Amino acid sequence: MEIRHEDHGRGGLFTTGEGEDRAELTYSPAGLQNSLVFDHTYVPEHLRGQGIAETLLERAVAYAREKGMTVVPACSYVRRVFERHPERYADLAVREEKPFGRI
Template sequence: MPDTAPDVIHNAHEQRFESTIDGHLNVADYVLSNGTLVMTHTAVHPSLRGRGVAAALVERALEFARAEGLKVDPVCSYVQGYLQRHPESRGLVA
């Protein structure tokens, strides 16, 4: 596990949060719909799994939702699991 969280950027044009690590693009895709951030897909390169990359992507997406006053629709199974493990974020669920 790395000492620091990976850098995550919001790529609004592509509607995703992303982080490139060791040359691999990792993403949390979304669609904005009627004040809701619909989290559709999270993908992390297999060589990076277990290093907290997906969690960092989702955390950044939830920070964005809070800052923008958006609700979150966790269509992605990873995001659903993340919200179960982090009850403090469940108030964002649409």
């Protein structure tokens, strides 16, 4: 499976497929030094269950590690994978900070 990376300067995405078969994982700067927010993963329904999201995540994780960055797993899929496999991602994961309530 070919994974493409598009760096848009203030974020980017990893993609595979074209048109109705396009799957993606998007990221943006976290506001923390050297951190990325993995904020969205999408795989078309007819392609789910084939490990595509996991392949996109592994490529995105490799990118973060190559850059010496940490990851805020904001996407529910990414958060679930990080929680299920802490041994794989403990070096990368940054907990999301909950905003303070109004005073």
